[in-house]
Amino acid sequence: MKDRGWDVTVDVRDGSIEFPNGYHEDQAEAVERDREACFDQFGDDNVPLSEMSDEQWRDEYDTAVAVSECMVEHGHNVAEPPSFEVFKEGVLSGTSDWDPRADPDNPDMSSEEHYSRYEDCPFSKFEG
Numbered sequence: 001m002k003d004r005g006w007d008v009t010v011d012v013r014d015g016s017i018e019f020p021n022g023y024h025e026d027q028a029e030a031v032e033r034d035r036e037a038c039f040d041q042f043g044d045d046n047v048p049l050s051e052m053s054d055e056q057w058r059d060e061y062d063t064a065v066a067v068s069e070c071m072v073e074h075g076h077n078v079a080e081p082p083s084f085e086v087f088k089e090g091v092l093s094g095t096s097d098w099d100p101r102a103d104p105d106n107p108d109m110s111s112e113e114h115y116s117r118y119e120d121c122p123f124s125k126f127e128g
Contacts, residue, residue: 004034049092061087068100070121079104 001008001017009018023031052060061084071078082090082098090096101117103109 001034001038004037006031006034057088058084060091064098064100067121071101071117074120076101076117076120077103077105 006023007019007021009020017035019031064087065081068078068081078100079098079102081087081100082096087096087098090098101114101121
């Protein structure tokens with residue numbers, strides 16, 4: 001959205017887009033058109049897990065591993081990524097305990113501390 005001239009902030013935790021200064025109602029159609037263009041370019045992540053293709057699963061896994069590697073580069077302690085198969089099965093079954101930003105030696109890390117790590121290694125497709 002930013003590259004289309006919109007003054008937006010992106011929540012790196014979930015990719016949601018905020019317009020801190022709002023926009024005029026006359027711009028609503030342009031906002032929707034540009035949002036759709038972003039989804040066309042980057043994909044709409046609102047696909048049910050059970051309907052994700054192997055390519056989508058691999059993309060999710062590769063992104064999570066890249067975030068994990070970024071965390072290490074920034075000096076953070078993180079757990080080793082699981083295999084692709086373990087990752088996918090854990091997410092599908094709801095039993096996954098791997099978080100590419102979590103500190104395995106600090107399981108009681110506050111939400112604030114956890115989310116501060118997002119600033120070091122954002123991975124939202126809608127950034128920029």
